Amino acid sequence: MKPLLFKRDNFERARNAMVEEQVIGRGVKDEGVLQAMRLVPRQLFVEEALYAQAYNDSALPIGEKQTISQPCMVAFMTEALGLTGKEKTLEIGTGSGYQTAILSMLADKVYSIERIPSIASRARKLLDNLMCPNVIVRVGDGTLGWQEESPFDVILAAAYSPEIPPAYINQLAFGGRLVMPVGTEESQGLIRVTKKPRGIEKETLAACRFVKLIGQYGCRESDKKDP
Numbered sequence: 001m002k003p004l005l006f007k008r009d010n011f012e013r014a015r016n017a018m019v020e021e022q023v024i025g026r027g028v029k030d031e032g033v034l035q036a037m038r039l040v041p042r043q044l045f046v047e048e049a050l051y052a053q054a055y056n057d058s059a060l061p062i063g064e065k066q067t068i069s070q071p072c073m074v075a076f077m078t079e080a081l082g083l084t085g086k087e088k089t090l091e092i093g094t095g096s097g098y099q100t101a102i103l104s105m106l107a108d109k110v111y112s113i114e115r116i117p118s119i120a121s122r123a124r125k126l127l128d129n130l131m132c133p134n135v136i137v138r139v140g141d142g143t144l145g146w147q148e149e150s151p152f153d154v155i156l157a158a159a160y161s162p163e164i165p166p167a168y169i170n171q172l173a174f175g176g177r178l179v180m181p182v183g184t185e186e187s188q189g190l191i192r193v194t195k196k197p198r199g200i201e202k203e204t205l206a207a208c209r210f211v212k213l214i215g216q217y218g219c220r221e222s223d224k225k226d227p
């Protein structure tokens with residue numbers, strides 16, 4: 001596991017309790033995922049007024065109507081990617097950068113795309129401060145993937161779309177895994193796609209609830225209802 005700038009803080013007990021109760025308690029076993037979540041200071045990824053809630057069993061607002069994902073969902077998605085430390089990773093929806101920091105410890109390189117510039121720049125600064133040198137954050141429409149850097153061993157999207165954007169399958173390496181929520185505002189399934197030489201294998205892992213993936217091959221921003 002790659003190190004990150006780890007400082008002792010007053011949240012260690014809350015962090016360990018979060019891992020025990022919300023992560024292990026819900027069946028996540030991957031030691032790397034558990035260890036990364038014991039180390040990444042989640043409170044820094046929300047505004048100071050929310051520090052005390054940072055280890056709660058919930059998503060929290062991060063501004064611009066977006067949220068930092070629920071801890072157990074971050075754990076579950078990361079475990080589902082099956083990381084070994086060697087993966088070139090594409091993350092769609094940097095958001096707070098919390099998931100990005102976890103990925104940076106468990107994968108080789110992380111290419112992360114965020115649609116909203118102010119959110120991207122805050123995440124970038126924080127990840128720099130925490131010394132995650134293997135992360136690149138870019139502003140853009142993540143429904144197009146990141147063609148120049150493809151293929152990716154794993155792709156993770158933290159926002160839902162009615163369909164899987166075609167670029168994700170195209171930009172996945174053979175043997176690669178894509179994990180993302182697919183569905184509508186009311187009903188989403190967390191999907192894992194494995195790309196094999198003879199085609200793709202698709203599994204639904206769990207029910208979930210994410211914000212919209214807004215872009216050319218995702219949801220429309222203005223829609224009250226999904227397209």
Ligand code: SAH
Binds near residue numbers: 096211
């Ligand atoms: N894992 C993040 C989740 C953030 S919420 C965290 O825990 O903080 C999802 C993020 O996806 C939001 O910041 C939103 O702005 C972003 N997003 C939505 N559509 C996108 C798109 N097409 N490309 C890139 N980012 C997108």
